[in-house]
Amino acid sequence: MFADYSSSELLAIFAMQGFAGLSLFSIFVLMALGLAIIFGQMGVINMAHGEFMILGAYMTYLTSNLFEALMPGLYGAYFIVAMVVAFVSAGALGALVEWAMIRRLYHRPLDTLLATWGLSLILQQCYRSIFGAREVGVSLPDWLMGSVAVTDMIEIPINGLFVMVLTLLIAAGVYYLMYRSNWGGQVRAVVQNRPMAGAVGINTGKVDRMTFALGCGIAGVAGSAFTMIGSTGPTSGQLYIVDTFLVVVFGGAASLLGTIASAFTISQAQSTMEFFLSGSMAKVLTLLVVVGILMLRPQGLFSLKIRR
Amino acid sequence: MQKRDRNPKQQSTLRRQLLKGLMLLPAAVMLGNVQLASAEVNTTGLAVTDDTVKVGILHSITGTMAISETGSVQAEKLAIDQINAMGGVLGRQIEYIQEDGASDWPTFAEKSKKLLVNDKVAAVFGCWTSASRKAVLPVFEQYNGMLYYPTFYEGLEQSPNVIYTGQEATQQILAGLDWVMENKGAENFYLLGSDYIWPRTSNKIARKHIEKNGLKVVGEEYYPLGHTQFNSVINKIKLKKPDVVFISVVGGSNVAFYKQLKAAGIEMGKEKPLFLTISVTEDEILGIGGENIDGIYASMKYFQSLDNENNAGFVDAFKEKYGEDIVIGDVTQAAYLGPWLWKAAVEKAGSFDIDKVRAASAEIELTSAPEGYVKVHPNHHLWSKTRIGQAQTDGQYKVVYETSELIEPNPFPEGYQ
Numbered sequence: 001m002f003a004d005y006s007s008s009e010l011l012a013i014f015a016m017q018g019f020a021g022l023s024l025f026s027i028f029v030l031m032a033l034g035l036a037i038i039f040g041q042m043g044v045i046n047m048a049h050g051e052f053m054i055l056g057a058y059m060t061y062l063t064s065n066l067f068e069a070l071m072p073g074l075y076g077a078y079f080i081v082a083m084v085v086a087f088v089s090a091g092a093l094g095a096l097v098e099w100a101m102i103r104r105l106y107h108r109p110l111d112t113l114l115a116t117w118g119l120s121l122i123l124q125q126c127y128r129s130i131f132g133a134r135e136v137g138v139s140l141p142d143w144l145m146g147s148v149a150v151t152d153m154i155e156i157p158i159n160g161l162f163v164m165v166l167t168l169l170i171a172a173g174v175y176y177l178m179y180r181s182n183w184g185g186q187v188r189a190v191v192q193n194r195p196m197a198g199a200v201g202i203n204t205g206k207v208d209r210m211t212f213a214l215g216c217g218i219a220g221v222a223g224s225a226f227t228m229i230g231s232t233g234p235t236s237g238q239l240y241i242v243d244t245f246l247v248v249v250f251g252g253a254a255s256l257l258g259t260i261a262s263a264f265t266i267s268q269a270q271s272t273m274e275f276f277l278s279g280s281m282a283k284v285l286t287l288l289v290v291v292g293i294l295m296l297r298p299q300g301l302f303s304l305k306i307r308r
Numbered sequence: 309m310q311k312r313d314r315n316p317k318q319q320s321t322l323r324r325q326l327l328k329g330l331m332l333l334p335a336a337v338m339l340g341n342v343q344l345a346s347a348e349v350n351t352t353g354l355a356v357t358d359d360t361v362k363v364g365i366l367h368s369i370t371g372t373m374a375i376s377e378t379g380s381v382q383a384e385k386l387a388i389d390q391i392n393a394m395g396g397v398l399g400r401q402i403e404y405i406q407e408d409g410a411s412d413w414p415t416f417a418e419k420s421k422k423l424l425v426n427d428k429v430a431a432v433f434g435c436w437t438s439a440s441r442k443a444v445l446p447v448f449e450q451y452n453g454m455l456y457y458p459t460f461y462e463g464l465e466q467s468p469n470v471i472y473t474g475q476e477a478t479q480q481i482l483a484g485l486d487w488v489m490e491n492k493g494a495e496n497f498y499l500l501g502s503d504y505i506w507p508r509t510s511n512k513i514a515r516k517h518i519e520k521n522g523l524k525v526v527g528e529e530y531y532p533l534g535h536t537q538f539n540s541v542i543n544k545i546k547l548k549k550p551d552v553v554f555i556s557v558v559g560g561s562n563v564a565f566y567k568q569l570k571a572a573g574i575e576m577g578k579e580k581p582l583f584l585t586i587s588v589t590e591d592e593i594l595g596i597g598g599e600n601i602d603g604i605y606a607s608m609k610y611f612q613s614l615d616n617e618n619n620a621g622f623v624d625a626f627k628e629k630y631g632e633d634i635v636i637g638d639v640t641q642a643a644y645l646g647p648w649l650w651k652a653a654v655e656k657a658g659s660f661d662i663d664k665v666r667a668a669s670a671e672i673e674l675t676s677a678p679e680g681y682v683k684v685h686p687n688h689h690l691w692s693k694t695r696i697g698q699a700q701t702d703g704q705y706k707v708v709y710e711t712s713e714l715i716e717p718n719p720f721p722e723g724y725q
Contacts, residue, residue: 005547013547020539027537125370133374135563135595147573153546157571160539229571230536231563231595235372239534239560274540279531280503282540 012153021271023160026167028263030225031240032247033174034218036259039248041191041211044102045113048120049244050237052216055093055123056086056223057232058131061138076141083166083224090220095213102212103205120237127234135233144228159228166225170218171260177214178256187211191254250290252300261301266290349398350660352452355428361400361660363388363647364407364423366434366444371411372559377436379591379636380458380643381406384433386629387647397651398660405429413443420444424451430660431456433646436639438462438505445470452662456646459639460586460608462509463719468666471649472689474642475609476719477510480586483694483711484607485517488552491709492582496526498550500541500557503530507556510586513724514554520723526550531557536564542572545581555585562588563596570600576699577603589637590703598703610641610679611697611705622678635703641678648674649684681714689717 005013035049046052063082067075097119105112144162147155178184189197190207198204223237230236243266251262266286273282294300346356355362365384367377388402396402405427407419416435423429424447431454435441438461448455448469455470463476488494497518501507507530515525526548529541538561545553557565566588569576576583583604590612593601612623612635622644626636649672654660657668670686683691691714697705 009547013543016543016546017540020537020543023539024537128370128374133369133378134591135375135560137593137595137597139597139599145571147571149573155573157568157573159571226536229564229567231560233375233560233595235375236560238372239536271537271540275544278529279535279541283532283535 021268025267026164028247030167030222031244034215036248038215040254047117050241051120051123052090052219053223054237055090056220057227059086060224060227086220086224087217091213091217094216098209098212124234135231138227252302255302258302352661354430362403362429364429364432365404366407368409368411373411379640383640383644387644416440417443420447424453431650458643462506473645478718478721479715494551496524496550498553499528500555502558516724535561538565538568550581552582556587558587566596566601590635591637593703598701601699602701604699606697608638609692610638612636613704619678685717
């Protein structure tokens with residue numbers, strides 16, 4: 001199939017396809033980090049993850065409108081502010097949900113699945129009532145638009161680069177929080193042995209709430225970033241939820257490193273296959289491979305070794 | 309054609325009823341505005357009183373499809389209001405019962421049964437996706453209801469219980485392809501769509517038409533519904549350098565596709581390649597953002613910017629009812645035609661009786677349609693013109709071409725199946 005093209009064309013296409021794979025990788029990581037924290041560390045299956053993302057997207061939309069109306073001169077900076085707003089609002093909603101609903105269901109994992117699914121429907125209808133059933137268009141500041149032309153053929157989208165940098169920063173931040181900070185130590189202690197963690201004086205209820213809020217907050221930032229590449233509507237969150245769960249389950253639920261490794265594997269496999277096959281076929285094959293590997297290794301790629 | 313021939317008996321009864329209806333026509337004209345008693349205008353036991361008639365509106369106002377169906381609901385309500393203000397149908401005010409299909413096909417079937425059996429509505433305006441229409445079709449045929457279906461769709465269907473007010477695939481696609489072949493000298497085509505029946509059927513028709521003209525399809529590709537990552541296909545488009553990318557991507561995927569296209573440094577206004585879509589109306593541009601899509605072409609029967617008196621009045625009325633910022637897409641306009649076509653058929657039949665309305669429906673003309681003159685074909689689809697619009701940064705289309713004649717609807721195109 002490559003006979004018709006010159007070698008410089010091929011080189012350019014492979015470079016761009018490689019970039020497409022990396023950009024998909026960073027998107028997967030961004031989507032899945034929040035869920036990995038909630039699902040992996042707390043064992044809560046949060047079906048409303050997508051809706052927390054869309055809350056972030058709507059916050060970005062509101063911030064953009066606010067900046068346009070009140071301080072058009074600073075419009076270029078709105079996106080940074082919007083991400084902070086998205087993080088805080090999604091995190092706050094997460095904390096509220098944990099307090100009102102999730103903490104009553106910790107011993108009933110299947111019920112959390114149903115309850116959070118119900119929550120996702122409720123949130124969708126709230127967005128629909130508040131923002132309307134139609135999708136909203138979020139406009140981007142100029143510096144996020146367009147692409148960097150490396151050569152005549154190779155063009156790198158700026159928003160793709162932006163998502164990559166953002167993912168790196170958030171992943172580094174989460175790593176620091178979970179593995180280097182005092183609070184992260186508490187979270188991991190609670191995950192490994194809840195009664196003992198409580199016995200040594202950790203407020204497990206508070207740790208749970210903050211963990212859930214952090215996961216939701218990261219979902220909010222992801223949603224905010226995805227306004228650059230996707231749609232913002234009441235049900236847009238559903239577009240991401242399947243891939244997100246796929247990445248987290250495939251990586252091994254309790255391991256953040258596993259999530260990153262799984263995001264890398266799935267994104268590279270998918271974008272390579274998308275290039276050689278049609279889009280639907282690539283998806284089918286990716287899912288088949290994941291199912292196959294999970295059959296052989298039900299705990300996922302990486303699993304935490306703890307004594308039960 | 310094959311499907312129509314299979315049922316000659318039904319056609320002849322149709323014709324007989326049509327003739328009967330025609331014989332009654334002078335009587336109806338003579339009576340004019342004189343109020344007819346319910347027993348005369350309604351022989352099917354519908355919810356018709358001396359001064360009201362009930363109809364149903366059946367769309368998704370919750371769930372994924374609410375994004376698209378909202379406009380149709382608004383248009384149908386506007387048409388009903390306007391008809392009521394003019395004195396109603398056969399002297400009866402229209403009352404609508406609205407049901408929510410909730411983007412769920414079994415719910416559509418259940419609600420349509422409720423509308424027909426419990427509420428005994430005289431007509432239903434509704435459905436949007438082909439899946440929802442297929443779900444309600446058996447119900448409408450069993451209980452003999454009348455459905456006015458607004459969406460452009462893949463064709464290959466013709467039910468006595470449905471009037472299709474949108475375009476079927478050949479009307480929309482062939483004119484668009486002919487235009488790019490003749491005016492833009494296009495020779496290579498890349499077909500891209502979401503993975504379900506409408507894009508697949510549309511691309512099948514498009515491919516046949518392209519190959520019939522001795523031109524080449526260099527790629528054909530489908531992505532799952534709701535797919536949000538299009539970088540790979542954008543790279544493939546860059547590599548294959550087609551003259552035209554023919555797109556039938558729908559829903560949230562649209563937003564992702566055009567945003568990523570723009571971010572990948574492809575300037576759509578340069579027309580290298582030229583992007584021709586059959587699935588992006590003004591409604592979708594709202595979510596995509598005009599600045600992300602300006603320069604692409606769309607092939608449809610209606611654009612909000614159409615310059616004629618009917619449309620000016622329609623757009624004004626729509627904005628007055630729903631706010632200045634509202635946009636009107638192709639399907640919204642087609643949905644608006646539904647109540648008017650039904651009114652015309654009922655008045656021609658002089659009755660709300662479903663069979664009589666059906667018989668009267670063929671050859672109904674509407675001169676007041678926002679898209680211009682339309683006529684109902686005996687195959688229950690509309691004769692309509694196809695236009696090409698180019699998307700502008702303000703989210704509107706500029707009409708650059710319009711077929712000179714009305715295009716005959718041909719839901720079973722020979723040689724294209």
